[in-house]
Amino acid sequence: MSQTEETAYDHVIEQIEEATKLIEIDPIIKDLLKTPKRVVHVSFPVERDDGSTTLFQAYRSQHSDALGPYKGGLRFHPEVDLEETKALSMWMSFKCALVEIPQGGGKGGVVCDPNELSEREVRRVSRAFMEAMGDVVGPTQDIMAPDVNTNPTIMGYMMDTYSKRQSGFIPGIITGKPLILGGSEGRSQATAQGAVYLIERMLQDSNMEASSTSIAIQGFGNGGQIAAKLLYDLGFKVVAVSDSKTALYDQNGLDIPKAQEAKEGGDLASYGEDDCMSSPDDLLYVETDILIPAALDGVIHEDNVKQINAQLIVELANGPTTPAAEKVLVEQGIRVIPDILANSGGVIVSYLETVQNQMNYYWEEEEILKQLKGRIVTSYEKVVHHVETYETSYRTAAMILAIERLQEGMVARGWV
Numbered sequence: 001m002s003q004t005e006e007t008a009y010d011h012v013i014e015q016i017e018e019a020t021k022l023i024e025i026d027p028i029i030k031d032l033l034k035t036p037k038r039v040v041h042v043s044f045p046v047e048r049d050d051g052s053t054t055l056f057q058a059y060r061s062q063h064s065d066a067l068g069p070y071k072g073g074l075r076f077h078p079e080v081d082l083e084e085t086k087a088l089s090m091w092m093s094f095k096c097a098l099v100e101i102p103q104g105g106g107k108g109g110v111v112c113d114p115n116e117l118s119e120r121e122v123r124r125v126s127r128a129f130m131e132a133m134g135d136v137v138g139p140t141q142d143i144m145a146p147d148v149n150t151n152p153t154i155m156g157y158m159m160d161t162y163s164k165r166q167s168g169f170i171p172g173i174i175t176g177k178p179l180i181l182g183g184s185e186g187r188s189q190a191t192a193q194g195a196v197y198l199i200e201r202m203l204q205d206s207n208m209e210a211s212s213t214s215i216a217i218q219g220f221g222n223g224g225q226i227a228a229k230l231l232y233d234l235g236f237k238v239v240a241v242s243d244s245k246t247a248l249y250d251q252n253g254l255d256i257p258k259a260q261e262a263k264e265g266g267d268l269a270s271y272g273e274d275d276c277m278s279s280p281d282d283l284l285y286v287e288t289d290i291l292i293p294a295a296l297d298g299v300i301h302e303d304n305v306k307q308i309n310a311q312l313i314v315e316l317a318n319g320p321t322t323p324a325a326e327k328v329l330v331e332q333g334i335r336v337i338p339d340i341l342a343n344s345g346g347v348i349v350s351y352l353e354t355v356q357n358q359m360n361y362y363w364e365e366e367e368i369l370k371q372l373k374g375r376i377v378t379s380y381e382k383v384v385h386h387v388e389t390y391e392t393s394y395r396t397a398a399m400i401l402a403i404e405r406l407q408e409g410m411v412a413r414g415w416v
């Protein structure tokens with residue numbers, strides 16, 4: 001989180017306010033945008049391996065289904081709370097609307113520490129969660145997906161429980177599933193790949209070469225590590241990467257396969273002592289053309305924004321830049337490609353997974369990546385057009401595009 005007491009929910013409300021200053025909007029629609037349509041809190045008992053029972057709490061926030069069923073991830077984390085879940089569901093509505101996916105915004109979480117659960121307990125928690133939520137989710141109601149600490153294996157258990165509950169085979173209840181259960185080719189790299197397509201597109205506009213473009217990436221997990229490897233393979237100079245314990249830096253460019261080996265071995269620092277920075281946070285301040293925050297929310301805030309030394313920020317994480325910090329960056333002429341565009345590759349391919357589940361016919365990876373590239377680059381070009389039209393930031397332009405589509409959908413449905 002940021003240094004202030006502001007929450008992700010405060011930030012999304014501020015972003016809505018910024019965008020709606022520039023367009024005509026019905027006040028009721030503005031209220032609808034600021035309020036999730038339904039918030040569900042469930043509790044369920046799960047038998048532990050030692051024979052005891054623990055009562056788990058879980059939330060699902062369903063923000064807007066104006067343009068299609070709610071859609072969004074489900075996380076397992078001890079700090080899951082309702083306010084953050086609501087904010088994340090709101091960003092999902094804006095993300096889906098921006099990239100023109102016929103789905104809405106949802107998000108959920110189970111309050112638990114997966115490090116303290118055995119594999120069998122994770123399976124029981126997954127099944128019990130789906131039993132408890134089963135009435136309010138479904139392929140035409142609310143489609144879930146993996147998020148922090150959840151993965152294809154957990155999605156498989158949940159799909160199985162939902163299917164049994166409905167007496168059928170219903171892969172469309174959830175995305176990010178194992179391929180054998182109707183998962184999609186290309187899903188695991190989709191988020192990073194989408195951001196890489198955007199970076200390549202932006203390079204075209206600035207007449208820059210990959211080999212002379214430096215990139216620093218905070219976070220070496222699903223998003224950050226895959227982005228680092230894709231960019232390295234394209235010839236970019238990835239000068240810094242970090243995880244929660246270590247930041248590596250080499251101004252001539254890191255050897256990313258070697259960093260991946262070090263990470264797989266359990267310690268990114270084993271890459272080489274000379275390349276380790278004194279603290280992981282130092283990564284944010286290295287001089288670089290592009291900075292990719294791909295770890296946590298609120299990492300670029302009022303107190304550290306002046307130390308940022310990048311020309312372009314591509315938000316692979318959700319909510320890494322606070323609104324106050326973004327104002328400073330924009331004043332300094334630093335472009336921020338907002339999360340709802342930059343990390344939309346994940347939800348674009350999740351949507352393609354749903355389409356394949358509905359058709360019961362599956363595409364090759366080449367087809368998936370072609371559709372991903374087309375959709376994300378087209379959305380970027382529309383955002384650029386709005387940046388020029390409204391003389392505003394990329395985030396506000398993206399929010400305006402999303403809000404315009406949501407407003408059109410709500411009006412067409414006769415909600416106002």
Ligand code: NAD
Pocket residue numbers: 147148149191218219220221222223224242243244245280281294295296297316317318319343346
């Ligand atoms: P992950 O858990 O796989 O990876 C997170 C990485 O961040 C890990 O390497 C961790 O060590 C590192 N990290 C944690 N604290 C850090 C710190 N203080 N400094 C530096 N690194 C730190 O998670 P992920 O799936 O890569 O998600 C990261 C972000 O991207 C989240 O905000 C998530 O919501 C967002 N996101 C992910 C996807 C996806 O498909 N994976 C899609 C959309 C958005």
